[in-house]
Amino acid sequence: MADWYAKLREYFPEREMKSEQQMLQLFADNETYKRDAGPEYVLIYQEKEDFIFVDYILISGRYRGNGMGSSLISRLKKKNKPILLEVEPENDTDKDSKKRIQFYERNGFKRAGTILYQRRHVITDELNDMEIYCWAPQRKSEEWIYSKMREIYSEIHCHKAEEVYGKKMQPASEVLSFKTDRYKIAK
Numbered sequence: 001m002a003d004w005y006a007k008l009r010e011y012f013p014e015r016e017m018k019s020e021q022q023m024l025q026l027f028a029d030n031e032t033y034k035r036d037a038g039p040e041y042v043l044i045y046q047e048k049e050d051f052i053f054v055d056y057i058l059i060s061g062r063y064r065g066n067g068m069g070s071s072l073i074s075r076l077k078k079k080n081k082p083i084l085l086e087v088e089p090e091n092d093t094d095k096d097s098k099k100r101i102q103f104y105e106r107n108g109f110k111r112a113g114t115i116l117y118q119r120r121h122v123i124t125d126e127l128n129d130m131e132i133y134c135w136a137p138q139r140k141s142e143e144w145i146y147s148k149m150r151e152i153y154s155e156i157h158c159h160k161a162e163e164v165y166g167k168k169m170q171p172a173s174e175v176l177s178f179k180t181d182r183y184k185i186a187k
Contacts, residue, residue, distance in 0.1 A: 008056055015124060016128060022164045029160070033045075040060050040062075043056070044057075046156055051082045052082070054083060054085040059072075070107055083136070087101060087130060111132070114142045115176065119169075119175040150176055
């Protein structure tokens with residue numbers, strides 16, 4: 001197991017992880033899917049022409065709180081593209097959940113409150129609720145964010161899933177929904 005992958009497995013719950021095989025396939029097949037890793041961090045992201053999707057960001061325990069995470073986010077912001085990411089909602093069983101949300105909010109990310117994201121892990125069948133956050137140099141509607149998240153789900157999360165896991169992922173229409181009655185703008 002690669003060092004960067006072992007670090008991710010150590011921190012992220014199973015329901016949020018892709019297999020190492022699927023991630024290696026993504027790196028090999030998709031030139032927009034990138035890995036930046038060092039002894040103190042792992043950053044996995046997709047950089048498209050019009051946005052960036054942060055799939056995983058991890059600062060190793062002893063390096064947390066020293067600005068490294070904000071530095072990585074700032075590096076991405078300098079590309080002057082909207083940045084999208086999935087964040088586990090605040091919950092009592094994960095003491096870091098509130099800290100993660102506060103970190104993203106301090107770095108200018110806004111929650112896309114009208115987008116619901118709920119999927120079952122392809123192996124464990126465990127339900128995984130996530131909230132979508134966006135930072136953008138210029139305002140983006142939640143409809144725009146929603147369309148990009150459907151694209152991300154199909155291209156990244158479902159990439160060769162049947163080949164890797166032996167079964168298909170849920171379709172995007174089951175995982176993502178958009179509630180127009182609670183329309184908001186993400187800044």
